[in-house]
Structure formats: structure tokens, C-alpha cells
Amino acid sequence: MLKWSHSHISNVAGEISLLGGLGLWAATFPQIRRKTFELFFYAHHLYIIFVFFFILHVGIDYTFIMLPGFYLFIVDRYLRFLQSRTSVRLLSARLLPCNVVELNFAKTHGLTYNPTSIMFVNVPSISKLQWHPFTVSSNSNMEPDKLSVIIKSEGSWSTKLHQMLSSPIERLDVSIEGPYGPQSNHFLRHDTIVMVSGGSGITPFISIIRELIFRSKISQCKIPDMILIAVFKSSLDLTMLDLLLPMTGSPSDLSDLKLHIEAYVTKEKEPTTDNSKRVRSILFKPLPTDKPMAPILGPNSWFWLAAIISSSFIMFLILIGIITRFYIYPRDHNKYESSASTKAVLNVLAICVSIAATAGAAVFWNKKQYSREATHVQNIEGQTPLGSLNLRAYNGDRELESLPHQSLAQATKVHYGGRPDLKRMLFERKGESLGVLACGPKKLRHDVAAICSSGRADNLHFESISFSW
Numbered sequence: 001m002l003k004w005s006h007s008h009i010s011n012v013a014g015e016i017s018l019l020g021g022l023g024l025w026a027a028t029f030p031q032i033r034r035k036t037f038e039l040f041f042y043a044h045h046l047y048i049i050f051v052f053f054f055i056l057h058v059g060i061d062y063t064f065i066m067l068p069g070f071y072l073f074i075v076d077r078y079l080r081f082l083q084s085r086t087s088v089r090l091l092s093a094r095l096l097p098c099n100v101v102e103l104n105f106a107k108t109h110g111l112t113y114n115p116t117s118i119m120f121v122n123v124p125s126i127s128k129l130q131w132h133p134f135t136v137s138s139n140s141n142m143e144p145d146k147l148s149v150i151i152k153s154e155g156s157w158s159t160k161l162h163q164m165l166s167s168p169i170e171r172l173d174v175s176i177e178g179p180y181g182p183q184s185n186h187f188l189r190h191d192t193i194v195m196v197s198g199g200s201g202i203t204p205f206i207s208i209i210r211e212l213i214f215r216s217k218i219s220q221c222k223i224p225d226m227i228l229i230a231v232f233k234s235s236l237d238l239t240m241l242d243l244l245l246p247m248t249g250s251p252s253d254l255s256d257l258k259l260h261i262e263a264y265v266t267k268e269k270e271p272t273t274d275n276s277k278r279v280r281s282i283l284f285k286p287l288p289t290d291k292p293m294a295p296i297l298g299p300n301s302w303f304w305l306a307a308i309i310s311s312s313f314i315m316f317l318i319l320i321g322i323i324t325r326f327y328i329y330p331r332d333h334n335k336y337e338s339s340a341s342t343k344a345v346l347n348v349l350a351i352c353v354s355i356a357a358t359a360g361a362a363v364f365w366n367k368k369q370y371s372r373e374a375t376h377v378q379n380i381e382g383q384t385p386l387g388s389l390n391l392r393a394y395n396g397d398r399e400l401e402s403l404p405h406q407s408l409a410q411a412t413k414v415h416y417g418g419r420p421d422l423k424r425m426l427f428e429r430k431g432e433s434l435g436v437l438a439c440g441p442k443k444l445r446h447d448v449a450a451i452c453s454s455g456r457a458d459n460l461h462f463e464s465i466s467f468s469w
Helices: 011-028 030-035 037-058 060-083 156-166 199-216 236-245 302-334 340-379 422-427 442-452
Strands: 089-098 099-106 118-122 132-135 148-150 176-181 192-198 224-231 259-265 282-283 414-418 434-439 460-464
Touching: 011 037, 011 236, 011 414, 030 037, 030 156, 037 060, 037 224, 037 340, 060 302, 060 340, 089 156, 089 236, 099 156, 118 148, 132 148, 132 199, 148 199, 148 414, 192 199, 192 422, 192 442, 199 236, 224 236, 224 422, 236 259, 236 434, 302 340, 434 442, 442 460
Parallel strands: 192 224, 192 434, 224 259, 259 414, 434 460
Antiparallel strands: 089 099, 089 282, 099 148, 118 132, 118 176
16 A cells, blocks of 8 residues: 555556545535535545646556547646736726626737637635636627626625726726537527526526627528526526626627516516616726737637647657657666656656747747737727716716616516516417527526426427526
């Protein structure tokens, strides 16, 4: 159990690797993942111990069996690390009465993404280590120079963020990683899209609606009918419907869209009004060092990724050849045989150096190419989502009044004191293909899935949208 063999399998390294793997596995239980997400997230860094000591345990020769996956993972992880080191340019924020925040970032036109994408956000003033995933609510076609995420104040991290934005603040340092999402707009294949959301589960549907708003302005595009069934706990949550449009948008943008919204407020029997709480918009003063979001490898990302993989692997072969010829072979020839662990460490080190050198060079080259566009975005005076609106600043700061147009919540059919009859609403819909998308609490998604799979209607096609099933 305590033997660390010089030239064969190391038992101790295998035991350490096993303990790391068990710790990582234990943190994936739903009770831990949902209640203490930070523990779940940090525990996954045990993969470093698991993989490294696994290599020491079995030796580098056996490790080469899984080299392709291991190699691609290191390339991906290093590129994500480089992207997360930059402070991005945060332009503005919208604060809703229901403790929801929308953050709006500047981005270059070359950064594109599809609806329902997610992005990891880090705010160093809250925690330098915590990265949290949030749904991207903006649309890269409708808003080519901005990217937005929506954050609901539920945990300690998001509550601190809301408190910071509720007090006078001129700038917020933010780093991002992503966005990540689907490669196609598969929901467009349906004749009708039925979106069922619970609470903050409405956020991925906002990006879908904005995508269809953009497509509705293109005469050649066939736009499916849309039904949004949104379930909220209180009347204040209805203000989340204001986020269906970007900050510069207006209800007229929905005129060409076949959108029907049914909102349900479950905890109240009648509407309640609180004039002391309303949507607030805040403009920030970013520093010149804050950069607009840009694709880490530029618009030709597949080309650069292929170049990194191929060139780094050639560099690895050259490095390991030099190490073998001038270090390992002389020692073995003189009967000072190198240990299996030493050979494994040297190979891993050669892989990391090769990837770091080639990926770093590719990222640096693309940053130079994008520096002109980024500088242009930064130099535009008043480059904010509210820059085109004639709104009045007060008290000398840059905090603005809420948007003047009528709230979408007031133009929506709202039901109080009950839940939607999903069976009736889904079975009554006619059409050859109905795409049913559900996002929200687990029970809501499972109820919708059960209805669609009951066999009573052949035209219902279910899809769950959730960070974790």
C-alpha cells in the first residue's frame, strides 16, 4: 500500500488519485450540488490531483492511450484561463423590483452566439475565486455591440452583487468566461413554440424572443408562433417581462411578432402596486483598460484551434525527443535508469509548455487584430445601452430614471391566485409541430415532460432547458 516503485506501478500515487476522484464524485450529489454550489464547483478542481497522480500511477506509456482527450482538455482549459484574465467593459445595469439584475457588457461584432447560451461571471470585489454561470439574455444579431446576462438574487454571491449595485457605484470590475451554447437555432424548425417558465427560468426564453424579433424584420424568414407561459410568485416578478426587450427597445419591436404571453401569479389573489419600487437603470464609467468582450481566437476560431493543436503537438514531439536524447537516454545508458514517475512528469511538462507557447501566441496575435475595433468601441462617447435615449441624469452622478415606455407586464394577460392548466393549454394547440420548451423548477419541467410524453398528442416535442437536470 505504501510502495512507490521506481520503474513499475506506484501504489501510493494510485491511492492519492483514487481519493481525489472519490472527493470529486462525492460533491456531485444533488443535495450538495444544489444547496452548496460553491463546494460542488471547487471540488471539481480535484481533477488536477486525480489526473496527475493517475499518470504517475500507470506511467506515461499507458497514459498515451487517452492522450487525445487529455491533450484537447488542456488546450481548452488554457484558452479559458487566458480569456478569464481580462477585465471586461461593463456599460450599464438594470435593477428590477423583484431583486433581478441585468448586466450589459460591450462586445466586438466578431463575438457571436446562439440563444440559450450561458456565460461564467466573476466579480473580484465579491470573490476572486467564485465563478457563477448565468444565461445570456441578449442576441448577437439584434445587439451586435452588447451582451447581457440576467442575475436573480437568491444566493449570497448574487445578493451581494445586488446590494453593491443598489448603492452609488461608478464602476464594477468584472471578468467573464464564455459564452457557451448550442451550435444551431433548432427551435426554429417548429410551427409553434410554447415556452413554459417558472420564476427566473424565463431568462433563456428572453434570448429566443429577441432572436425571433430580429428575424421578424427580415421578410424572407418564416417566424413560428410563440406562446410564453410564465409562472411567478408575486406581482413584482412581472417586471421581468420588461427584459423581453433590450434597454433601447420599445414595444413596437414586437409588432411583427406573433407572441402571446400568459402570466400567472401564484401567491397573490389580486394585483398589488408599490410605486416606491420601479425599474432603475445605471450607467457605469469603465476604465480605459476595460476591454470589450471578443472571441478568444477571433472570428476564424476553428482555423486557429486546428493550428494550436497541430503546432503544439509537433512542438511536444520535438521537446520530448530532445529530452530523451540528451537526458533520459544518457542516464539509462550509464545504468542510472530514470524512474517511471520522472519520465511521466517530463512528458506532462513538455505537453503543458507546448500548449502554453502556441496557444499564448495565437491569443496574442488575435488580440492585436482586435485592438483596433476594441479601441473604436471604447472611444465612442456615451457608448451605453441608454446612450440614444433622452433621459435626465440627476445629482451629478450617472444614475438614470426608469424607461419611459409602458411596461410589457401591463400589456400581458395576467392570472392571479392559481397555476396554469398546462394539459389543457398544450393539448388545445393545433399544428403539425409544437416545440415545448420548459425552464424553471425541477417539478415544473417534469410535469411538462410528462404531458408531452403521455401519447395523447403526437405534435408535442419537449425540450428541457436547465443548467442542471
